[in-house]
Amino acid sequence: MRDVQINLGNRSYSIFIGQGVLDAAGTLLTGLPTGRKALLVTNPTVARLYADRVTAALTRAGIDVVRALIPDGEQYKALQSAEMLYDRAFAAGLDRGCPVVALGGGVVGDLAGFVAATYMRGVPFVQIPTTLLAQVDSSVGGKVAVNHPRGKNIIGAFYQPVLVLSDTGTLRTLGAGEVRSGLAEVIKYGIIKDAAFFTWLENNLDHVLALEPAALAHVIEQSCLSKARVVEEDETEQGQRAILNLGHTVGHAIEALAGYGRYSHGEAVAIGTAVAARLAVDLGLLQENEEHRIRNLLARAGLPLEVPGDISTDAVMAAMYGDKKTRAGQITFILPAAIGRAVIRPGMAEEPIARAIDNCRAGSD
Structure with missing residues (x-):
């Protein structure tokens, strides 16, 4: 234990x-x-x-x-x-x-x-x-x-x-979809806080997907340790704890707009993480090769990366203004600056966010 x-x-x-x-x-x-x-x-x-x-x-x-x-x-x-x-x-x-x-x-x-x-x-x-x-x-x-x-x-x-x-x-009684949903949050910890853990996931994802006990225990322990250190520094999300919301700004909007149940929480977060990574590249914060590593690991975990075609960009933007991270009518985004490090960007302009959402739709280049 x-x-x-x-x-x-x-x-x-x-x-x-x-x-x-x-x-x-x-x-x-x-x-x-x-x-x-x-x-x-x-x-x-x-x-x-x-x-x-x-x-x-x-x-x-x-x-x-x-x-x-x-x-x-x-x-x-x-x-x-x-x-x-x-x-x-x-x-x-x-x-x-x-x-x-x-x-x-x-x-x-x-x-x-x-x-x-x-x-x-x-x-x-x-x-x-x-x-x-x-x-x-x-x-x-x-x-x-x-x-x-x-x-x-x-x-x-x-x-x-x-x-x-x-x-x-x-965890042995979970369906594959529930395991995938959890892996979205696991991968998030590697992106925001622990580059070594992200690399471990790249090398050991098959063991995790096979629900091997030692791999699962390691994943849970490392994820909890990452979250614990963030929570200890900022229990009530006055500052740095917000990095735990990587992928959640767009993810929560998609969950609500699609109707709860169409996408699991983890699936919606994965889509939101893909959008955040694309936005970070567009803003010059993240290298394209690191965006590719993020997208590849999410995809290997069986998670979706594309914004659904029946949910408009305008609807996603409007829903994000109701997010808890919005301050004074401005959208706050959590963005990966590198694998292992995330930054908080308050007051984001709408145009680059909308462009990143559009670039994460099916068929986009």
Whole structure:
């Protein structure tokens, strides 16, 4: 079992990574100052696979488990779902010491975390991510949110978990599309922070795609370490933490415009990363050979690189103005300056962004 520490003073916590971590959930949680009841939030797919196992682990540790199911799908990461979870927690008599435990992917984690942050003004929050994307990204760093019809993750908070448990064994039950979605975020860490890790991915991607345990554990650990160092420097995204949003400015716009579910989060981020790399080359920040390396690795991971033809550039531009990174009516872009380094560019002009979007469409040169 690997242990990655997130050092945030009295909000510090551990991320435990390895096979069989689910079965240690009760033991690890009882070492923390939490109550003897827990609200376990999951969805029907994950519940069939792992809810009994996690419930048994918590029960062995003397924790009474109250289950709450939300349907599968990004569209259920909404205020209506949060209200249902508040009702469930209140009816079960959960007090301010009782943890909310998220068992699932990013949708479950974001929604359960939002509820944990707001129920009784905050209760302990435990993440048990079961997808690659959640294990390398959304379960770490304390961003919790629900969607609004006009934008993704618009209603939310910064709220750190008290514990993250990443069992690599859960990744064997994922479909290929879910693995690809997670790899978009994994590749992002190499682009923004760690050139050596990017090279490792180029050399070992086949082992990761084959879900080899040692390769998966390395990917999760290195991704969490990269994100941890950024979050420790800028917990609430006042500055440098924004580099974690590489690919997300265009990606979130495409997710919303296409309708949640047409593209996975990782697929949309991959398209956004391709646009960001093209824009960085156009602005003279990134060498073309490094753009080619970025595009090649994303493509080898089976991720899309092209802006869909039925979504206009004007629509993408308009959607980006609703992004959380927009300041004073101006678009902020995260751009790769080299593999291993990203820069934050506030106040971007529309014309070069639109040109980069057009150049990332099918059939463009």
